Amino acid sequence: MDTSQRNINDLPSPKGQPIVGHLLQFNSEAKHTVLENWVKEVGDVFRINMLGKPFLVSANPDINLEILKSRPDKFQRFFKINEILTEMGVVGVFNAEGEQWKQHRELTAEALNVKNVRSFFSTLQMMTERLYGRWCAFAKAKKEIDVQKEMVRYTVDITTSIAFGYDVNTLEKEGDVIQDHMEKIFPMINSRITAPIPIWRLIKSKKDKELDVALKAIEDLVHQFIEEAKARLHDNSELQENPTNFLEALLVEQKKNPDFTDQEVFGNVFTILLAGEDTTSNSISWTLFYLAQHPEVYQKVREEAQQVFGSTRCATSHEQVAELKYTEAVCMEAMRLKPVTPNLYMQAKEDVVIQDLAIPKGTTIMMQNKVGQTDEAHFTDADQFIPERWIANGCPHHTAHSPQMMRAFGAGPRFCPGRNLAIQEMKMAISMICKNFDLELAVKPEEVKEIFTFTMFPEGLVVKLGGV
Numbered sequence: 001m002d003t004s005q006r007n008i009n010d011l012p013s014p015k016g017q018p019i020v021g022h023l024l025q026f027n028s029e030a031k032h033t034v035l036e037n038w039v040k041e042v043g044d045v046f047r048i049n050m051l052g053k054p055f056l057v058s059a060n061p062d063i064n065l066e067i068l069k070s071r072p073d074k075f076q077r078f079f080k081i082n083e084i085l086t087e088m089g090v091v092g093v094f095n096a097e098g099e100q101w102k103q104h105r106e107l108t109a110e111a112l113n114v115k116n117v118r119s120f121f122s123t124l125q126m127m128t129e130r131l132y133g134r135w136c137a138f139a140k141a142k143k144e145i146d147v148q149k150e151m152v153r154y155t156v157d158i159t160t161s162i163a164f165g166y167d168v169n170t171l172e173k174e175g176d177v178i179q180d181h182m183e184k185i186f187p188m189i190n191s192r193i194t195a196p197i198p199i200w201r202l203i204k205s206k207k208d209k210e211l212d213v214a215l216k217a218i219e220d221l222v223h224q225f226i227e228e229a230k231a232r233l234h235d236n237s238e239l240q241e242n243p244t245n246f247l248e249a250l251l252v253e254q255k256k257n258p259d260f261t262d263q264e265v266f267g268n269v270f271t272i273l274l275a276g277e278d279t280t281s282n283s284i285s286w287t288l289f290y291l292a293q294h295p296e297v298y299q300k301v302r303e304e305a306q307q308v309f310g311s312t313r314c315a316t317s318h319e320q321v322a323e324l325k326y327t328e329a330v331c332m333e334a335m336r337l338k339p340v341t342p343n344l345y346m347q348a349k350e351d352v353v354i355q356d357l358a359i360p361k362g363t364t365i366m367m368q369n370k371v372g373q374t375d376e377a378h379f380t381d382a383d384q385f386i387p388e389r390w391i392a393n394g395c396p397h398h399t400a401h402s403p404q405m406m407r408a409f410g411a412g413p414r415f416c417p418g419r420n421l422a423i424q425e426m427k428m429a430i431s432m433i434c435k436n437f438d439l440e441l442a443v444k445p446e447e448v449k450e451i452f453t454f455t456m457f458p459e460g461l462v463v464k465l466g467g468v
């Protein structure tokens with residue numbers, strides 16, 4: 001090795017414990033906060049170990065960007081992500097690697113391209129109208145609401161409709177099973193990926209058994225949708241030309257490529273449900289968390305919506321959503337301060353040197369991506385919620401502004417293919433809420449906790465609504 005290079009053993013390490021190393025400290029509900037605190041303690045690149053196994057932790061934006069861009073050849077997602085999801089019967093674009101990933105990625109990116117997102121508009125409008133109706137009832141009843149749970153309903157309805165054209169309608173009906181099942185799956189993926197020993201393979205706890213039931217129920221349902229969609233497509237050449245949802249698009253592709261199995265179709269539909277729901281609902285929730293504390297920003301979003309929609313309750317065209325520039329700035333600012341995927345786990349596929357750091361093949365890298373987004377060097381008054389910084393010439397005082405530091409949607413070839421759809425959903429919900437309701441926190445801001453279960457969500461974000 002070149003002597004000017006640093007190797008992982010040369011890196012600093014936060015204080016750990018004998019034998020277990022950093023395992024117990026890391027084994028917390030707020031893993032992202034543990035990593036953030038370690039960055040404060042020892043700097044932006046360091047090592048930790050769990051039961052003797054070393055891990056590289058990087059909050060350095062340049063190193064992280066290089067890693068993200070060097071996929072799929074030099075780096076891949078942490079191998080356990082694929083292992084755990086495959087064990088759960090899910091092989092889709094998020095966990096596939098190599099040639100399989102390329103195939104899945106092409107199909108997914110195609111199904112979520114700008115043209116298709118435009119065609120999803122009527123679904124988004126219908127769900128936003130439903131959210132309006134639901135919240136009107138809450139406002140009338142003066143009922144306090146848990147924002148995060150509400151927003152999950154909104155994104156579940158949108159995502160299931162876009163994924164397989166099925167209207168679960170959790171916004172208007174109570175007790176939908178899909179949502180109950182999906183809620184069990186996310187935290188289990190997170191805890192299994194970071195578990196030092198796969199105990200569930202030997203003894204199943206109550207939660208493991210519940211997970212099996214949830215997975216089986218979702219799998220049965222999706223396979224039922226697959227059969228129904230195949231029957232629809234069978235004699236309908238128009239539908240084969242213009243599939244109306246993600247599942248139909250995948251099945252059309254499957255006809256051209258019989259190697260693409262039903263299990264892979266299932267895996268990718270399931271992946272869209274997993275990747276598209278909590279990420280978006282949590283991002284909307286955090287945006288509302290800041291809006292509730294910044295009445296002047298709330299008012300500006302409302303005025304923009306009034307100007308763009310006129311007398312309607314929510315946006316009535318894709319073009320109107322595109323006009324909501326200030327609302328988009330508000331969403332970006334909330335995602336800067338509260339990225340719902342603050343950590344990404346990667347693995348080196350070969351020996352790699354980045355800057356002066358030698359990363360041996362097989363090394364697991366825990367990326368902490370929030371640090372760059374909230375660093376004073378990149379964003380003036382970095383800890384403050386100032387949406388104006390995202391508007392060209394919007395805030396002359398905030399001179400440091402480095403949008404390229406944003407990693408809320410990842411970076412490189414595996415950058416989130418759902419970004420356009422997610423931003424569209426966020427803008428639709430936020431503009432409708434600000435236009436039609438007054439919103440006030442029913443708890444103190446410090447009582448709202450960051451909980452990390454694969455994505456990071458606000459626990460205890462309760463608000464009171466007023467109508468306008």
Ligand code: HEM
Nearest residue numbers: 093094275276279280283341409410411414415416418422
């Ligand atoms: C605000 C909402 C969202 C956030 C913050 C978010 C964030 C992310 C991040 C950080 C990644 C990893 C990127 C990387 O490795 O570089 C990712 C991947 C992915 N996201 Fe999103 N996402 C959101 C919404 C969505 C939506 C709505 C969909 C689809 C309906 C979606 C589908 C995916 C898929 C399929 C991947 C895997 C891509 C691959 O591995 O090639 N996401 N997302």
